Structures are given as structure tokens and as C-alpha cells.
Amino acid sequence: MAKILVTGGAGFIGSNFVRRLLRDTDHDVVNVDALTYAGNLENLSDVEGDGRYSFHKADIAEFASIEPVLRETRPDSIVHFAAESHVDRSVHDASAFVRTNVVGTQILLDVARMHDVGRFVHVSTDEVYGSLGSSGRFTETSPIQPNSPYSASKAGSDFLVRAAHHTHGMDCCITRCSNNYGPYQFPEKLIPLMISNALAGQPLPVYGDGKNVRDWIHVEDHCRAVQLVLENGVAGEVYNIGGNSERENLHVVRKLLELTGQSEDLIRFVKDRPGHDRRYAIDGAKIERELGFVPEWTFEDGMAATVDWYREHGAWVDRVKSGAYRSYYETQYGRLD
Numbered sequence: 001m002a003k004i005l006v007t008g009g010a011g012f013i014g015s016n017f018v019r020r021l022l023r024d025t026d027h028d029v030v031n032v033d034a035l036t037y038a039g040n041l042e043n044l045s046d047v048e049g050d051g052r053y054s055f056h057k058a059d060i061a062e063f064a065s066i067e068p069v070l071r072e073t074r075p076d077s078i079v080h081f082a083a084e085s086h087v088d089r090s091v092h093d094a095s096a097f098v099r100t101n102v103v104g105t106q107i108l109l110d111v112a113r114m115h116d117v118g119r120f121v122h123v124s125t126d127e128v129y130g131s132l133g134s135s136g137r138f139t140e141t142s143p144i145q146p147n148s149p150y151s152a153s154k155a156g157s158d159f160l161v162r163a164a165h166h167t168h169g170m171d172c173c174i175t176r177c178s179n180n181y182g183p184y185q186f187p188e189k190l191i192p193l194m195i196s197n198a199l200a201g202q203p204l205p206v207y208g209d210g211k212n213v214r215d216w217i218h219v220e221d222h223c224r225a226v227q228l229v230l231e232n233g234v235a236g237e238v239y240n241i242g243g244n245s246e247r248e249n250l251h252v253v254r255k256l257l258e259l260t261g262q263s264e265d266l267i268r269f270v271k272d273r274p275g276h277d278r279r280y281a282i283d284g285a286k287i288e289r290e291l292g293f294v295p296e297w298t299f300e301d302g303m304a305a306t307v308d309w310y311r312e313h314g315a316w317v318d319r320v321k322s323g324a325y326r327s328y329y330e331t332q333y334g335r336l337d
Contacts, residue, residue, distance in 0.1 A: 003231070005030040005075035005117075007108065008039070008082030013123070015043035017079065018053070024227075028052045028116045030073045032066070033082065034059040034100075038186045038276045042316065059103035059230040063111065070115045077119040078112055079230060080105065083157075086188055087127075087150045091274055094149035101153035102160070109164045120172045121230050122161040126215070126240065127151035130175065130275035132168055138176075139283045140238040147275045166235045173233040175226055177241040181272045181302065182219035183309045187317055191216075191303075194253050195310045196317050198260040209271030210250030213279040217243025218297035218306075228291040239291070242282025245299035253302075259307040 004021060008014040009031030017260065021029050033039045035057055039175050056073070059065040060082050084090070084097045095298040105122070112120055129138040130145030144159075146152040158174055165172040194204050225241040233239060247255075252265075257264055287293045297305075310317060319325040 001026045001028065002076040003030060003073065005032060005070070005073060005078045007032050007078065007080045009033055009055075010035060010039040010041050010043060011081060012038070012043075013180055013222060014081040014272070015040075015184055015217055016182065016219045017081065017226060018044060019047060020223045020227065022047055022050055022053055023197045026052075029054075030069070030075055031055045032060070032069055035130075035326075036087075040184070040186070040320065042319070042325050043047040043184045052240070059104070059109045061099050063107050065107060067111045067114070070111050070117070074115065077116055077121070077230060078108070078117055079121045079226060080108060081122065081152065085150065085236050087148050088273060090148055090150035090153070094153070097150055097153040098156075102156040105157035109160060109170070111169060113164070113168055118171055119230060119235075120161070120164070120170055121226060121233070122157065122174045123226060124158050124170060124174055124176045125151065125154050126176050126242075126280050126282055127277065128155040128158060129280070132279040133283055134279070137281040137283035138240060140176075140240055140286055141184060141213045142337060147277055162236075165287050168186045171235045173229050173235065174238045175229055175241055175280075176215050176238060177222050177225070178215035178243055178280060180217055180219045182223050182306055183226050183313075185219070186319060188198050189268055190249065191252065191306065192255065194256045194308065195260065195307055196321070198257055198262045198266065199314070201262065202266070204253055205258070205268050205270045206253055207270060207276060210248065210253065210269065212249050212276060213246055213281070214249065215242050215282050216245040216247060216252070216302070217241065217281055217295060218302040221295040221297050224296075225287060225291075225293045228287070228293050232291050234290070239287045240284055241287060241293070243283040243295045243299070244284070245295075246281055246336075247299065255303055256307065259304055
């Protein structure tokens, strides 16, 4: 049994990862989250009574906020999900992305080294590689060529983690994953936004011509891959995580309309966002070869299950959209700053 500290554990991927560790391992799990707009403790209401789980509200970009948490909890490992992650928001204002993703990662590394944390798994994104043409896939040695403020901030954090390993000998691994989908995703990302709009009979905004290509992975597959890296990854290595499910955005939207029983008349093409990468595709050969990871969810099964989840959790979606979900922390832990 070990103690794993998970940053960003109240977010979409982080909360799924916390739940996975509590369900499938005997580890103690410390959830650290600043509870910004996408942090939702309701995502983990079902594990509140688990004696192996604890939550600490802290900001990784403030030393005085995060250092006492590590001093108190003394984790064996850190899995670092915490990040500002919505590309559109970074286009409008990149300052929060630099603060959390770059400054916050460095402060977390400093505090981890100060308290002799063992493994540090940094969860990154395939967007740091930039954009692909019509062929080829990103490998772990592909050039880092970020094209949005978000991906630039994640590339910066990747380099800081790499430097911590090479300069200080920290036991660090980096994962770079393709686009996630599944339960508890904040409804501003493509798939949950399209599902919630379709279920409500509202227009579905599609950027540009809708032919941008992404490789989609179910969040449960991603979390399983991160756990493999935590347990068996080699220090200093990067692991790409893909879903083997390349699809054009327009194909995804049409599939979701089919699954929700809505007409394609709801599709609205809107002006493309600046710096919108055309295609991402992950080569997952390394993590398959070295750690045995192969995605289990097919795109078709994953989409159907995700639509069913959002259909069955309409109250959760409504609370997120209205902002009412933020009252959960105040109810459980006291006033939200």
C-alpha cells in the first residue's frame, strides 16, 4: 500500500483516476484541487466516506498553499493532472494557463523534491506536438511545436518536469494523451457540449468546416494507462497514450446526433478559432510494447455509453451549467473562498 497524491482530482480525468485507484488498488489517495471553475467535488461524492480518501483544497501555484499539504500527508508519489486545459479560454486570456500549468508545475516539483516524494507522473497532452498533415502519427520523439497558448503552457511544464529529472535526479515520467471523453467531463469540451445541446434540442456549434481530426480515448482507458506508468514506467521517459480512434469532428457530432435521436439540422458551422490544429494522431507503440497498454473501449461503444451517462445524469449537467455544483464544497467543507 502506498499514498498517492493526485492534483486536479476534482476535475474530469482526475476524478475518474481517483475513483479507479480507490476501486482497484489498496492505496491511500490524497486529492488536491484548487476548485476553479472545472473542479467539481460532486464528481467524487460517492467516495467521501472511504477511509483511504482525503481532500485538500490547495493551489499548486502558491507555495504557501501546497507545501503544507505535502508536509502533512507525506505522499509516496504524485500524479499531476491539475491544469488549465480549455484551448478556447487560453486564446482569450493565457495568463491563468501560464500561472497554473507552468508556475504551478515548477512549484509542485520544488515541493515534491523538498519532501522526498518518490515518483512524479506528469499528465500532459498530444497538443504539445502541434499539428499533423494527412498522414503520420506523433511519437515520443516528435518535435514539440505547440500552436495555442494552452499547448505552449503544457509544453513548458513538460520541459520543467524533464529538467527536474535530468538536473535533480527526480523520478519523473511524462504522459501525453489524445482527446478524452466519458463521464463527468465539464460541458464546454466538444463531446459533452454536443451531447448536452443535442439532448436539449439546441444548436450544435462546429468550428470551421468540421474536418479537424482528433484521436479519441475513453477516460477509463486513459486512467488505466496512467496507472501503468505510475506503477511500471521508467524514470525520465515519455509515454504517448492514444485511443486508436481518429475521427473528424463533424463525424463525431453526427454520431452524437444519431445516438441522441436528433436531426443534423441542429449543426451550425461557426468561425474557426485561431490556431486550430488540423489533425492529431498518437502512435501508442511504446506504451504497448513496454507496459502492455492497449485501449479497451471502441469509439462506438464509448460514445454510446457516454451519451447514456449524460442522459441519465441530467441533474449533474444542469448543476454544472448553472454553477450550482460549486455549493457542494461549501456544504461539505465550509465556505468556498
